[in-house]
Amino acid sequence: MSKPLPPTTQSQIPLSDIDDLANPKLSVSCLDFLLIELVPLAQRITDQLHAREQALIDEFKKSKIFHKDNTPSTSTSNEDGGKKQGQRDSGAPTVTVTDGTGSSSRGEGGGGDGATSTGVGTATVMDDETREAVxxxxxxxxxxxxxxxxxxxxxxxxxxxxxxxxxxxxxxxxxxxxxxxxxxxxxxxxxxxxxxxxxxxxxxxxxxxxxxxxxxxxxxxxxxxxxxxxxxxxxxxxxxxxxxxxxxxxxxxxxxxxxxxxxxxxxxxx
Amino acid sequence: MVDRSPSIAAIGVIGRHNNPLHIALFPATYQDKQENRDKLEYSMLLNSSLDIFEARMPSKTVGHDFGLLHALDERIALYGWLLNTGVKLVIVVDMEGRMAPNAEAAKTSILGLRGTDLTPAFKSLQTAYIRLLRNPFYVPDEHNPKTAKSRSNLQIDSPKFINEVDRIGRNWYPGALNL
Known part of the structure; x- marks a missing residue:
């Protein structure tokens, strides 16, 4: 745009500058980048939450094996606790990475589950469950x-x-x-x-x-x-x-x- | 009798479903005392203005400014704006709300307000509301009676927004250009 601007546009430039002070603008590319990044981000969050839930379920299952010979009353209370925790974790929008105990138990028990695809980028096509959550x-x-x-x-x-x-x-x-x-x-x-x-x-x-x-x-x-x-x-x-x-x-x-x-x-x- | 000049008595921000989002009251100030506004009276006043919005909506299709909604008596008058998202901004003006700082200002309580006198106040209110919506921690659906999960408090509790509304209410005077 090397052409000289017509006088009407020139007189409008200071006006738009004043406008700028109240309405800061930013490069349109930022939005493009954000849109590109959002999808992998959402997938990572979903995967992490899923992994945490899976880890809790595994932990709960293991605890049931260990406490098999316990009285039924304690095992039911365990179950309630585990469920509540699982529900809370799946609903919470936190981005926190699984803590030490959770990840270790996932490593032990999550081998058989194909749904957890942590660490894999957008290169893979998601399964339906993940797709829904994303x-x-x-x-x-x-x-x-x-x-x-x-x-x-x-x-x-x-x-x-x-x-x-x-x-x-x-x-x-x-x-x-x-x-x-x-x-x-x-x-x-x-x-x-x-x-x-x-x-x-x-x-x-x-x-x-x-x-x-x-x-x-x-x-x-x-x-x-x-x-x-x-x-x-x-x-x-x-x-x-x-x-x-x-x-x-x-x-x-x-x-x-x-x-x-x-x-x-x-x-x-x- | 000391000369008086107009001030804002109350500002109401009312949601799409006619739910009160925020009501701010401003006392009338005298030389040595201030007279607080009755909360119930003013929420009734704001409520009564909603029908006027409703009635004028079909004929008024362009612009936010609904102008003078109604004048209650020689002192109190209501002015309103309707935003495109259905949010209503109402300003209640008390024509004798404060001490006149000079003889020129004293005339306005007799001559009345011009149509454009409240525009800067409304514009600042709208900007404040837009800023509120830019805050990611403010979730509009939690302040909407149709979508809110809890029925407890639907009013806006952002301190920044409340302070901004207070600032607009206290600083406005007839002829103010920037707020």
Whole structure:
């Protein structure tokens, strides 16, 4: 942009600088990096929590073997304690690594279990259980982000009167903010179902398929790419919740840089 | 009779489901004493303004400013803003709430407020609310009667937000540009 700016834009620059003081901005790449990192992070958290739970279950099982000849009353109390601990640990959003005793017992007892895949990065495709847990985690994170974003960036915009207005806000304003472009296509049946198609979805735009590995690689890549749609799903859900719409969202990708989000409002029939 | 000038009597932040999120009261100050506001009276006042929001909502589609909601008597008047997320900001102005610092300020209690006099206060309130939502430890769903798990206290308890609202309420005067 070496062209001299027209006078009108020049006079607007100081204004935007004043604006900057109240609204600090940061590089768009930060969001891209964050989006990339979020998925492995969520997977690690899920795996760690799962490993801890598994370790507790193993410990409890072992304790039952040792105390087999005990009276039934003590063994039931043990059971209760173990269950409570397990539940608490699985629900808590802590990122703490398993402590010494937990990890040691996992090493002894977790050998037979294939579900724990700690230490493996995004390179592996997740199993369904992990995928579900990762989905809830990312969706929850996105939901909170969406609620914050809609409050901040709906300032000065006309108030959405209909669900379609709210969806248009997502397609035009929110998408431009997050992914630097608008949604390419919006379809609706006018009864509460909206389908948003982005033909070059930013988080997927840098992904590629290993063509040498044949058709299986395509499926593999698509399944991996799928996890990167969970967080944006949550953002949409949070933003619409902020605007007073309760929705459920499913996202999928059929060919890599494109993504489709299906938004169903509560009570709508497809 | 000493000259009086307008001040803010109360600020109410009301959620989407008409649940009170935060109510701040500001006493009327006199030369040697201050008169505290009755909490119940003001929450009733704020409650009564909700119907006006409701009634004006269909005709008012652009902008947050709902202007003067209603004037209770010659002293107390309510002004409101509606944010796009359904959060309502209400400011109750007491036309004789404080001592007039000078003769010029004393005139406003007779002439009345201009429409734009409260805009900076509302803008600062909105900024404070946006800042609150940027705080990751504030979970909006816990302050929403439809989604909150416990029924105990749905009000905002962030000290930063409460202090900011207090600051806006105490520092506003007619014609203030920055708050």
């Amino acid at each position: 989905f809830w985690r990312l969706d929850g994170l996105g939901y909170r982000v969406g609620q914050g974003l809609v409050e901040r960036f709906s300032v000065g915009k006309p108030r959405p009167q209909t669900p379609l207005d709210a969806i248009k806000f997502i397609c035009k304003d929110l998408w431009t903010l997050l992914f630097r472009k608008q949604i390419d296509n919006l379809k609706t049946n006018h009864r509460g179902v909206f389908v948003l198609t982005d033909s070059r979805f930013q988080p997927l735009s840098r992904m590629s398929v290993d063509r040498r590995a044949g058709p299986r690689a395509v499926d593999d890549a698509l399944r991996r790419a799928q996890t990167y749609l969970y967080f944006p799903c949550g953002v949409i859900r949070g933003a619409l919740a902020g605007l007073g719409m309760e929705v459920s969202i499913t996202a999928e990708t059929t060919e890599i840089p494109s993504a489709t989000f299906q938004i169903k409002t509560k009570g709508a029939k497809a």
